[in-house]
Amino acid sequence: MSSSTVPSSPGWDLERSPFHEGELAVQERVGVREKIDAQGRRAVRRYLTAQQREFFLMLPYVFMASVDSSGRPWASFLVGEPGFVNPTGDVTLTVRARALYGDPLNDTLVPGAEIALLGVQFHTRRRNRVIGTVGALLPDGFTIDVRQTLGICPQYIQGRELSFNRDPLLPEPRPVHRNSRLDASASAIISKADTYFVASVLLQEGDPVATGADVSHRGGRPGFVRIDDDHTLTAPDFVGNFIFNTIGNWQFDNHAGLMFIDFDSGAMLYIAAHAEVLWDGPELHAFNGAQRLFRYHIDEVCRVEASLPCTFTAPDYSPLLERTGHWDIVAKTLEAERLRTVWRPFKVLETIDESATIRSFILEPADGSGLVGYQAGQYLPIRLQPPGWAEPTIRTYTLSDASNGRTYRISVKREGKGGCSDFLHDHIVVGDTIETLAPRGAFVFDEAAGRPLALISAGVGITPLIAMLNSQLVNDGRTLLHKPIYCIHSATNSKHRAFAAHLAKKGELHANLTLHVAFSRPSEDDVLGKTHQSEGYIDRALLRRVLPLDDYEVYLCGPPGFMQSVYDALLSLGVRDSRIHLESFGPASVSRRIERTVEVDNSEGVVVTFAKSGRNAIWRPKVGSLLELAEANGLKPLYACRSGSCGTCVTRVVKGEVDYTEPPAHDVEPGEALICIARPHPGPHLEDGTQNREGVTLDI
Known part of the structure; x- marks a missing residue:
């Protein structure tokens, strides 16, 4: 494609998706397929843009993926004076460089070979990727026939400056160490690494769009890649661009080529491995910021001493690392789980x-x-x-x-x-x-819901909703919830409004967030349209005006009167009770109107008898605690913390036993129960003529 054939409308010019089935499957799994498809059709191209051509000309180094004769991908590092990567057309690149001594690229660089090129500026954290094939081999390099290009997000990159200490076009022999597992020197490089590169590949004959190699950058706090043993590594995968080139390739071929650079000694470490993606588990939940874990099972290791013809300055760590975890913290977190019921x-x-x-x-x-x-x-x-x-x-x-x-x-x-x-x-x-004590509570954000989100609060009721917002809007512009988010807050005036600057910044950085603040009694310094968007209270008319018609997941928190009025308003606007999640403070609870479903739940339940009131009820897991069951049946037992901490809800057990969702922090005498965190223990026998188990009788 020459410059004259570049599409007049930039972007993807084919009807089919720019992503293959593996990438699409992972995008679907995390709920971003539709959004990323639209973004990909704007950002992925089949030619080099003017910006990309200028970018590659500035670089003194690039990273490559290539594939060996057995189909294994390898990651490589090429260096040269700026201009050594020269875009000679819209779909061609000329690279005037030689592979480093001992680099697998020395064996994989042949005409027609699938390769990927990743340009990175460490100091500016800019990235651009090229997928294509090797064109011609030159005396001092090679050409690339470009098939696909993409600009990539600048996250988790550590700033470094490079300076040459010998001619990069004259690779000098260096000691090369090959092994089937990690030795002490290789482990030392990995244990201090804050960066690694991973190559992957999908080879599909006859489909030039889907097939190809890829090389991606991964960064974290030093030591973020854990050495499990001498043939296994585990690393976190943080929030990225949601395209999932690497994981998408692994859906069909889980070969991985890892490359670590020892920026201190100039040594290079190349690893061939099989990758495993861990989507759940205690370690993942304990590693802050991690969306997944990658486990690499090592097949081959190649370490080349003092390979680099250059040196690097000390790292300027990415500010995004501040909110990411570390394996030392993970170990302490898992150990701390033993102390959940201990006052610390x-x-x-x-x-x-x-x-x-x-x-x-x-x-x-x-x-x-x-x-x-x-x-x-x-x-x-x-x-x-x-x-x-x-x-x-x-x-x-x-x-x-x-x-x-x-x-x-x-x-x-x-x-x-x-x-x-x-x-x-x-x-x-x-x-x-x-x-x-350890944190607790059932008012939590449901990440699996995947619906547009409405966070509605008054006064200090904004506190749990700020936590929810911060959990989804991350890294100064990235969102984990790819749906609209509406944050509607009521306060007296600016002096009594918390987190104003924080929310304003979130609104500037995240396009899917809409903020609306209502002041009930604005001060003289407050300016409508600047410090707040409306005056008065959050009511039905305001909600109807601010929230477009949609199927929202609503989280509501504030004083009892506010909660009841907003809950009623939401129901009148057609929001289902099951979509409204409540957290109130104060002595009163919201009077809910539970939906009547057409389908009757005939699953096995547990019989609960409230002795004083003479009422019977059927408990099922979706009901929650015994306190919630009592409230759903019109009873009003005493409670305070709803966390098993204070003992206010202690109730005599007349018959049967209870189980706890987590061990109570408050001492419980035999024959008593903290009903705010208790559930009935199902008896061994079914009640006559039903599918319900014998359960518990409470003195309520």
Whole structure:
């Protein structure tokens, strides 16, 4: 394709998708297929753009993928003075470089071979990818026939500058070490690495769009690739561009070619392996920021000493690494799971005034143990004993940020009644210690729902919704929920509105986020359209105006009156009760209108008898706790924390036994139950004529 044949409308010019079936399958799995297809048709091209031609001319190094005679992909590193990669046309590149000594590319570079070229500027974190085939071999290099190009997101790249210390066109012999597993020197390179490159391939004869090699960059905190043993590695996979070239290829061919650069010694490490994608498991959940884990089963190792003709400056680490985990933290997190029901000391690392009445407390473990992970929306039980109080008191405060593996953040409103919230504001400072249990709570974000999202809050009720928002909108522009998100918040005025600057930044960076703030009593300094979008309260008319007609997943949190009125308004607008998730604070619960389904649930249940009220009910797992079952049947037992921490809901068990979703933090006497976290234990016998098990009788 010459310059004269470049399409007048830039982008993908074929009817079929620019992605093959493996890539599409992974995109479908994570819920982005439709969105990425539209983006791909704009970004993927079958020629080099002007920007890409200029970009490659500036580079002193590029990364390559090639395929050996047995079909295994290898990742390689090519260096040269800027201009050594020269776009000689819209679909051709000339590379004036020789493979490094010992690099597998020396054997795989033949005319017609499938290759991929990845241009990276470490210091600017820009990337561009080319897929094609080797054209002609030249005395000092080769040409590439370009088949596909794509600009790639600049995430997790560590900034480094290069300088040459010998002629890159004259590779010098160096000691080469080959093995079937890792030796001590290879392990040393991997254990300190903050970057590696992975090559993959899909070979499909007769389909030039689907077939090809790929080479991708992976970055993390030093040591982010774990050495499990001398033939196994495990690495996290963070949020990327959602195209899934590498994992897509692995759907058909799980061969992987890994390359590690020792930026200190100039050594190169090449590994042939088989890749396994881990989509779930305790280690994945404990590794902050990881969306998946890659496990590499090593087949062959090649290490070349002092291979590079250049040196690199110390790394300028990507700011995105701050919110990613590390294997040391993962180990501590998994160990901390044993301490879920133990009161542990946490030191106040920082305090932040979010508004005139709300202050955040950043807490880190003070006992040397790790941090138990949590889901966005959950809360943290804390225990305090202010001077003069006869007994310690337990309170629960919502965690107001997504889990980061290192700290907890609670955001507390001063109530002005002399209680725990006032004590925290008036007396707790940086360096003080607070006792906490592990996070808990059932008000959590459902990542599997995949629907447009409405986060509706009032006052300090925004805290769990901020955590949910932060869990989905990440890395200064990336979103894990590829649907519209509406954040609707009510506050008195700017002085009483928390997280205003944070939300404004999110709104600027994330195109799928819409913010609407309603002030009930604006101050003189507030400006409609700038500090807030409406005046008054969140009601039916406002919701109808702000929310386009759609099937939303709604998360609602605030004072009881606010909760009830907004819940009723949502129902009147056609939002299903099952789509509305509630978290209230204060003594009252929302009166819900449970949907009547056409299909009757005839699955096995457990009979629960409320002795005092003379009522019987059938418990099934979807009901939740015994407290929720009682409330659904019109009863109003006492409760406070709903986390098994305070003991307020303790109830006498007249007959039968209960089970707990997690061990209670409050001591429970024999013959009693904390119904806020208890479920009936199914008896061995069915009730006569039914599919329901004998269960428990409670003194309610």
